[in-house]
Structure formats: structure tokens, C-alpha cells
Amino acid sequence: MPELTMAELGYKKHLKVELFPTIWCPGCGIGTIMMQLAIVLDEMALDETNTVIVTGIGCTGRMGSYLKHESVYTLHGRTLPVAEAIKTVRPELNVIVVAGDGDTASIGGNHLIHTIRRNANVTVLCNNNEIYGLTGGQTGPTTPTGTKTLSSPIGNPNPPINLQGIVRSSEHALYAKTTVYHLQHLRNVMREAIEWDGFSFVDITSQCIENNGRRIGFASANEMLTFYRKTYKRAAKGAEALDQYEIGVLYPAQHPARNGEADGAAAAANGNGAGMTEVPERPGALPSQPAGPLTSVAATAVRDRPATDDEKARKRAESQERAALMGQLSSEVKLAVARKELTLAEALAQAGLAVPEWLRTGANAPAPASVAPGDVKISATAEDPRTQDQPTELATKSAAAERVDEKEAKRAEAQRKLAVMQRLPSELKLRVAKREISLDDALREAGVSPDKEPA
Ligand SMILES: Cc1ncc(C[n+]2csc(CCOP(=O)(O)OP(=O)(O)O)c2C)c(N)n1
Ligand code: SF4
Ligand SMILES: [Mg+2]
Structure with a gap:
């Protein structure tokens, strides 16, 4: 997956x-x-x-x-x-x-x-x-x-x-x-x-x-x-x-x-809303009105307290950080986290993986290196013509290669687990998926060796 x-x-x-x-x-x-x-x-x-x-x-x-x-x-x-x-x-x-x-x-x-x-x-x-x-x-x-x-x-x-x-x-x-x-x-x-x-x-x-x-x-x-x-x-x-x-x-x-x-x-x-320091106030802007019954914190947050570029970069980095942590989990556990059945920190802990301090304490992820305002990141692929002839080409390539290797390894591990899962009887598979039992315990219970292919 x-x-x-x-x-x-x-x-x-x-x-x-x-x-x-x-x-x-x-x-x-x-x-x-x-x-x-x-x-x-x-x-x-x-x-x-x-x-x-x-x-x-x-x-x-x-x-x-x-x-x-x-x-x-x-x-x-x-x-x-x-x-x-x-x-x-x-x-x-x-x-x-x-x-x-x-x-x-x-x-x-x-x-x-x-x-x-x-x-x-x-x-x-x-x-x-x-x-x-x-x-x-x-x-x-x-x-x-x-x-x-x-x-x-x-x-x-x-x-x-x-x-x-x-x-x-x-x-x-x-x-x-x-x-x-x-x-x-x-x-x-x-x-x-x-x-x-x-x-x-x-x-x-x-x-x-x-x-x-x-x-x-x-x-x-x-x-x-x-x-x-x-x-x-x-x-x-x-x-x-x-x-x-x-x-x-x-x-x-x-x-x-x-x-x-x-x-x-x-x-x-400077506090002039959305960073529009020099821009005159929006014509026809209504004075702020009392919130209606459907007022939501999110809507107000988006409009009233626009994120600074630093904040945006931090949030982006945090979501990348979370994605990387999620990437270490099995697909069933990822799904459980996405469904909010357990938190990412709990999932990592249960899987025996390290839980970063910021996640454990509920703090923000560490700030990324400063990103120029308005600098919208574009995901680039190896074939993308925009990635060619960049000054940091070598460094970027080796980092990218490492990431690919890491991803490949994780993918292989997830596939291996999935293949092992297939050898379990369906009730046990279900219990593993529901996290009632770990994969290792299920294999033990079923007498299935994770290493040996069935005869
Ligand atoms: C008043 C009126 N005039 C003309 C039409 C016929 N009509 C329906 S959709 C459309 C154009 C759709 O093109 P676009 O807005 O680019 O949307 P797309 O289908 O490409 O997503 C037209 C002319 C209509 N439904 N109502
Ligand atoms: S491909 Fe064209 S005709 Fe078909 S749904 Fe999309 S816009 Fe409409
Ligand atoms: Mg059209």
C-alpha cells in the first residue's frame, strides 16, 4: 500500500x-x-x-x-x-x-x-x-x-x-x-x-x-x-x-x-490581516458581526487569524513529519489512526516504535528551516523537467535516492506482513486487523511460522 x-x-x-x-x-x-x-x-x-x-x-x-x-x-x-x-x-x-x-x-x-x-x-x-x-x-x-x-x-x-x-x-x-x-x-x-x-x-x-x-x-x-x-x-x-x-x-x-x-x-x-500591510482595507468589508449558530472555530481561525508564512511552513513540515511516522505503521494501523480509533503516538508506541518528544507531549513539531514567504513547494519527480539543472542536483538526488530506498524497504516490510497475514485463518486476521491481538501472537496461536512458506 x-x-x-x-x-x-x-x-x-x-x-x-x-x-x-x-x-x-x-x-x-x-x-x-x-x-x-x-x-x-x-x-x-x-x-x-x-x-x-x-x-x-x-x-x-x-x-x-x-x-x-x-x-x-x-x-x-x-x-x-x-x-x-x-x-x-x-x-x-x-x-x-x-x-x-x-x-x-x-x-x-x-x-x-x-x-x-x-x-x-x-x-x-x-x-x-x-x-x-x-x-x-x-x-x-x-x-x-x-x-x-x-x-x-x-x-x-x-x-x-x-x-x-x-x-x-x-x-x-x-x-x-x-x-x-x-x-x-x-x-x-x-x-x-x-x-x-x-x-x-x-x-x-x-x-x-x-x-x-x-x-x-x-x-x-x-x-x-x-x-x-x-x-x-x-x-x-x-x-x-x-x-x-x-x-x-x-x-x-x-x-x-x-x-x-x-x-x-x-x-x-504588523497585524493588518492576511499580511496585507500596505493594502487598503477591503472595500465593502463588513464590520465584524456576531457569529451565527453555525460559527465554527475553524472558519474563524482561517479568516481572522491568517497563518504567517512561518506558521504555514511549520504546519507543512509537521504534516510531512506525521506522514513519515505514519509510513512506519502497517496499513491496518494507519487506517485505525486515520479513523481516530487511536492516536499516532499510541499507534507508534504499540508498534514498539519511538514516539518523538513533540508528539508525546502534544507540542508542535520542530520548526523547519526557514522557507521564503510565498515559496510554494512543488513535489517533483525524477522525470519532472523542472528538477533538471538545479544547483543542488547531486545532493537532492542522493537524498531522494535514500528516501526511495527507505520507502521501498517499508513497502517490502508491509508486503511481507500482508503475505504472512494471508496465512492466518480469517477470524485471527480480523482480530489482528482490529488490534485485539498482535500479528506475532496470532501467528503463534495459529502455529504458523512467519518465515516458512506453507507446504
Ligand atoms: C442559461 C443557460 N445557458 C446555456 C446553458 C447550456 N450549458 C450548460 S453547461 C454549459 C457550458 C459548460 O461549460 P463550462 O462552464 O466550461 O463547464 P464544463 O462542462 O466544461 O465543466 C452550457 C453552455 C445552460 N444550461 N443554461
Ligand atoms: S471529460 Fe469533459 S465531458 Fe467528460 S466529464 Fe470531464 S469535462 Fe465533462
Ligand atoms: Mg469548461
Whole structure:
């Protein structure tokens, strides 16, 4: 079983898995966005009491029905007025819009510019598949020039809309660009957007294999993802705009954390909310209102006490630390921890593994080496073109090789245990899985040698 972080194990509680399989085509990028969103919601401890999802019409719009959150399935193009209305009357809630590029920028385009102008405190996750997916693959507002579509069989004659420019026309809004290939980046920017105090927009390039990809020559969704991997690069620190194939986050001009240039932690310490030291207060911001009946600590924490970059880095490091500790446990025990049937510290102790002091005492994990503000980490693979020609290539490679070896060893050990388990009678297997008895005791009880293959 591949290693899973705790959040990855916990994300399922945000999904109505009983409705799966979804209506989306196999290979569609929407499922990836939904799963990554579920992981982020889980990591941020956001749930149906503090976070509302608003969707529009289109393949993307169906996401609301699969998330275990209150959701509003609005008319086509009307996500933003509905979202802004919810945020206005229930300011303590996090309001997340999930909508297609057509819904957001075509029929909903007028709402988009005015919601940005008013700096409504909502987050838009735009599934930008560059097409009207649901209706068969017609040209949409983000379809690149020259792309052949159902409605432009000899190629789209018009340029795509400039979403970045529209969002950046506001001196308050946060704009992030990412793709469904860059999963860690996708999660990081979703999180940052949800934490942003004001309008935030995540422009997510994703694949509609059936009604776009195949028509333009991709054989599979995998080929589209490979294309994203090879073409999209992380923007340079300090970038003030993203090129067509760059991913990154663009903050308002005066924002101290802008692409890692300034000292975001120091700026945030100035106390002007979300580190927006120099940025004037959000227009139309409501004075803080008494919390409604559904007020949740998590929602308030996210909006009222935005994490500094140091804090974010610490949390990220802590979750990596926890994931590494979880990686030493068997899959049954991991599951038990994920289900909160026992704590990670208890699980480690029961497995005879060392429990770090910070985990035992309930303190925070040790702080990581300082991370530049706005420096969003991207998980990189050996094949990832971005990992090539880096100055620390050798060091990075040997560390990576060690990690791979470690993972391989753990995986082999887990597989060995699983194979041994198979030799137990089913009642004993169940008792081991329920942790009523250890694997060693079960083997003894059944008279099975862990080393010998059955005759
Ligand atoms: C008022 C209205 N106009 C047109 C439609 C038809 N329609 C449904 S979805 C859609 C476009 C969907 O494209 P997008 O928003 O990009 O979502 P995707 O399916 O690609 O996720 C259109 C034009 C509609 N349902 N309602
Ligand atoms: S038509 Fe396209 S966007 Fe819609 S579910 Fe299929 S692959 Fe996804
Ligand atoms: Mg679309």
C-alpha cells in the first residue's frame, strides 16, 4: 500500500463515496480537483458547519453533489452573486465556488468582474478545461486561438480571455494558476486562496479528454497530463505576471509576501490581516458581526487569524513529519489512526516504535528551516523537467535516492506482513486487523511460522 499522509486518509469523509462512480468521464480532470479539494478541506479542518460550496452548471458544477458540505447548485453563470450573498449574510462561513471556465468567464463573466471589483470575500476554483465540456465541446472563453472544437471545426479564430488580467485588475485580489498535474502545488494554492482575506481565484488547467483532448489529438488523459508536466513551469520568484505556461501565485502589488520577495512574517506581524500591510482595507468589508449558530472555530481561525508564512511552513513540515511516522505503521494501523480509533503516538508506541518528544507531549513539531514567504513547494519527480539543472542536483538526488530506498524497504516490510497475514485463518486476521491481538501472537496461536512458506 503506497504511503499516505493522514490528510489523504481523512479526505474521504468530505466525499459522498456512496454516490461513486461519478458521472464524469474516466480520465476527466474534475475528479482530481475534487479529491485535492477534499484533502485541503480535511487539512484545514473545514467541514459542513463552516464551509459552503457553490457550483454552477456544467460538468464541473456536479462537484457540489459529491461533497459532504452544504452546497448550492446555481443557475449557469450565477455562482458569484449567490456566493457573495451567502458571504454577506453569513460572514463567518468560508464560501468556495467551483465552476467551469464557461460558467465563470462566459455567461458569468459580468458577475466575475463586479465580484472582483467589490472584493467579495469568496474563493473561486475555476476548472479551466478550455472548453464547454458538458454540452459537447464548444468553444469557450478560455479556448486557445486555433483550437478545433465542435463549434469551431477549423479552429477558434479568437483569442482567449485574459483571466489573470481580469483578476489582477483589482488591487486586492489573489490570483493563482496551477494544473491538475501539479498536485502539491494545486493543494497549496487552494489552501492559500481559501485563507485569503478577500477575493481569490485559482485558475486550474485540467483535461476534458472526451470533448476537447481527443479532438485536438491527445490519445488519452495521461497524454494531456504529460503535456502539462512538460510545458508548465513554476514562475520565478518576484514574477509580476505569469506567462501562458507558468504556474504560481500573484498577490496584490503591495503585498509583502509577493512571490517570496519580502518578509511576509514580519509584515503579517504588523497585524493588518492576511499580511496585507500596505493594502487598503477591503472595500465593502463588513464590520465584524456576531457569529451565527453555525460559527465554527475553524472558519474563524482561517479568516481572522491568517497563518504567517512561518506558521504555514511549520504546519507543512509537521504534516510531512506525521506522514513519515505514519509510513512506519502497517496499513491496518494507519487506517485505525486515520479513523481516530487511536492516536499516532499510541499507534507508534504499540508498534514498539519511538514516539518523538513533540508528539508525546502534544507540542508542535520542530520548526523547519526557514522557507521564503510565498515559496510554494512543488513535489517533483525524477522525470519532472523542472528538477533538471538545479544547483543542488547531486545532493537532492542522493537524498531522494535514500528516501526511495527507505520507502521501498517499508513497502517490502508491509508486503511481507500482508503475505504472512494471508496465512492466518480469517477470524485471527480480523482480530489482528482490529488490534485485539498482535500479528506475532496470532501467528503463534495459529502455529504458523512467519518465515516458512506453507507446504
Ligand atoms: C442559461 C443557460 N445557458 C446555456 C446553458 C447550456 N450549458 C450548460 S453547461 C454549459 C457550458 C459548460 O461549460 P463550462 O462552464 O466550461 O463547464 P464544463 O462542462 O466544461 O465543466 C452550457 C453552455 C445552460 N444550461 N443554461
Ligand atoms: S465531458 Fe469533459 S469535462 Fe465533462 S466529464 Fe467528460 S471529460 Fe470531464
Ligand atoms: Mg469548461
